[in-house]
Amino acid sequence: MFLRDKNLTDGAGGGLAKSKKKQKRENAWKPEGPKDPFAMVSLDSLPEKKQQEIQKALHLFSLGSSLPKTLQQAKKHTYRFWDTQPVPKLGDVITSHGPIEERGTCIQSEPYLLPQGFSWDTLDLSNTSVLRELCHLLNENYMEEDDNTIRSDFSPEYLLWTLQPPNWLLQWHLGVRVDSNKKLVGFIAAVPADVKIYEIKKQLVQVKFLCVHKKLRLKRMTPVLIRELTRRVNQQGLFQAVYAAGTVLPTPISSCRYQWHRPLNPRKLMEVNYPGLKQSMNLQRAIRLNHLPEVTKIKGLRPMTKEDSSGIHLLLEKNFNNFHLSPLLSPQEIEHWFLPKENVNDTYVVEADDGTLTDMVSFYTVCSRVLNHPIHTNLKAAFLFYAACNATGMDELMQDILIRAKSKGFDIFCALDVMDNLSFLEKLKFTLSDKSLHYYLYNWMCPPMSPNKVLTVLKNSSCIEALFVFQCMLKFSELGSSWNFF
Numbered sequence: 218m219f220l221r222d223k224n225l226t227d228g229a230g231g232g233l234a235k236s237k238k239k240q241k242r243e244n245a246w247k248p249e250g251p252k253d254p255f256a257m258v259s260l261d262s263l264p265e266k267k268q269q270e271i272q273k274a275l276h277l278f279s280l281g282s283s284l285p286k287t288l289q290q291a292k293k294h295t296y297r298f299w300d301t302q303p304v305p306k307l308g309d310v311i312t313s314h315g316p317i318e319e320r321g322t323c324i325q326s327e328p329y330l331l332p333q334g335f336s337w338d339t340l341d342l343s344n345t346s347v348l349r350e351l352c353h354l355l356n357e358n359y360m361e362e363d364d365n366t367i368r369s370d371f372s373p374e375y376l377l378w379t380l381q382p383p384n385w386l387l388q389w390h391l392g393v394r395v396d397s398n399k400k401l402v403g404f405i406a407a408v409p410a411d412v413k414i415y416e417i418k419k420q421l422v423q424v425k426f427l428c429v430h431k432k433l434r435l436k437r438m439t440p441v442l443i444r445e446l447t448r449r450v451n452q453q454g455l456f457q458a459v460y461a462a463g464t465v466l467p468t469p470i471s472s473c474r475y476q477w478h479r480p481l482n483p484r485k486l487m488e489v490n491y492p493g494l495k496q497s498m499n500l501q502r503a504i505r506l507n508h509l510p511e512v513t514k515i516k517g518l519r520p521m522t523k524e525d526s527s528g529i530h531l532l533l534e535k536n537f538n539n540f541h542l543s544p545l546l547s548p549q550e551i552e553h554w555f556l557p558k559e560n561v562n563d564t565y566v567v568e569a570d571d572g573t574l575t576d577m578v579s580f581y582t583v584c585s586r587v588l589n590h591p592i593h594t595n596l597k598a599a600f601l602f603y604a605a606c607n608a609t610g611m612d613e614l615m616q617d618i619l620i621r622a623k624s625k626g627f628d629i630f631c632a633l634d635v636m637d638n639l640s641f642l643e644k645l646k647f648t649l650s651d652k653s654l655h656y657y658l659y660n661w662m663c664p665p666m667s668p669n670k671v672l673t674v675l676k677n678s679s680c681i682e683a684l685f686v687f688q689c690m691l692k693f694s695e696l697g698s699s700w701n702f703f
């Protein structure tokens with residue numbers, strides 16, 4: 218099912234004129250047109266500083282990806298691949314709920330063909346050298362914008378956390394390698410997720426870490442990765458997926474302005490020229506503005522322990538009905554996603570005098586390398602993952618979380634834009650970046666939803682810390698226990 222794009226690599230054993238097709242496959246991922254600037258010199262042989270200067274210049278002169286960032290741009294774009302897929306067309310008015318295509322009767326048994334010189338590789342992340350290779354691919358290539366000053370620094374522990382939740386499958390960690398040197402040049406992953414879409418419960422997958430090596434961009438590797446992953450997911454009897462992207466594809470079910478920054482270490486952020494930070498502000502003013510108390514206020518606030526899993530499960534479960542798109546988390550998943558792991562994720566709970574859990578906040582860690590800086594070598598960002606407030610005010614809770622995060626050495630706290638939370642974001646001195654994030658469902662139609670009705674698995678992308686994780690923000694307000702996810 219799903220795979221109707223008659224582009225360069227569709228179908229094992231497809232019936233096109235063989236020699237033409239072979240030629241096309243052979244040339245498919247070779248640089249086209251003018252010479253690839255990276256091919257003109259062996260960049261690796263230059264001193265590091267020179268390499269950085271060249272890359273910075275290439276970045277400055279690059280016109281960037283032509284993919285639409287807004288709906289207006291999207292309406293003028295031709296989606297050669299996505300127009301062949303079971304996703305709603307841009308502009309469609311959708312009032313019904315259900316799959317776009319019924320499940321296919323025959324799912325192709327052979328993998329999709331890759332151009333000559335490339336092969337599929339199912340990545341066994343329990344093998345530490347394979348895991349290191351994936352870290353390397355993502356750390357060097359996962360950023361949408363790279364001016365060679367800050368690079369993501371995904372750790373092996375982080376990747377295992379996000380790619381191996383309960384019931385993960387090996388065959389959904391899909392890599393592409395160059396035959397001649399076995400170099401990993403492409404990756405895409407799926408992890409299982411149970412969700413509720415409006416009133417319908419569905420088993421589907423969440424797509425994560427789509428990444429193509431910089432030197433192989435704009436050569437249509439992405440459609441092949443998506444098709445092969447779809448085939449592997451279909452083989453397990455699943456026909457829907459949820460994913461998010463910074464670009465507009467057909468067709469978002471929801472969109473939000475996605476990144477709010479709250480400096481915890483303004484001096485360092487200014488020194489490294491952190492993207493999105495107000496550079497016009499002088500240092501003293503930034504320090505004064507972002508000052509936080511030394512100690513937390515909320516009684517009963519403490520890090521989550523294993524014993525809290527069922528309390529958190531109860532705290533979260535009863536409120537799922539308030540959302541149009543929400544995950545259905547098992548106790549095992551709660552433990553996996555929330556139990557604190559050093560340099561991966563943190564969760565704090567508020568325990569009432571009678572031992573019940575009234576509130577929780579979870580955030581995950583995204584580390585970056587600072588390149589070519591005389592003093593700083595790394596940055597540590599906290600990303601708000603989940604927050605549930607029952608007894609404590611959201612701003613009070615978040616203020617204490619900022620204090621905890623600062624004391625743990627985080628340089629910045631990031632959160633997504635959710636309508637109900639604007640008040641606390643602004644009150645706590647978060648400032649808004651101009652990026653948007655769009656949410657998508659594959660092979661499922663339903664009416665669009667506002668972001669504060671979405672409580673789902675997703676990713677954040679396109680700033681320095683791009684990753685697919687499920688990130689959410691939950692607020693039980695006095696006004697009706699609404700959940701704001703992201």
Ligand SMILES: CC(C)(COP(=O)(O)OP(=O)(O)OC[C@H]1O[C@@H](n2cnc3c(N)ncnc32)[C@H](O)[C@@H]1OP(=O)(O)O)[C@@H](O)C(=O)NCCC(=O)NCCS
Pocket residue numbers: 282284295296297298299300358359360361426427428429430433434435436437438439440461462463464466678679683
């Ligand atoms: C995203 C990325 C894999 C796209 O690679 P690319 O070389 O620019 O694109 P390709 O030539 O391989 O494929 C183009 C097709 O993929 C689609 N595409 C591009 N980015 C996509 C995304 N994030 N999700 C889904 N489809 C995407 C394009 O829309 C296009 O299809 P169309 O003809 O229907 O418009 C690559 O830019 C990358 O690795 N970026 C850094 C990591 C990242 O941002 N990952 C995605 C996070 S959402």
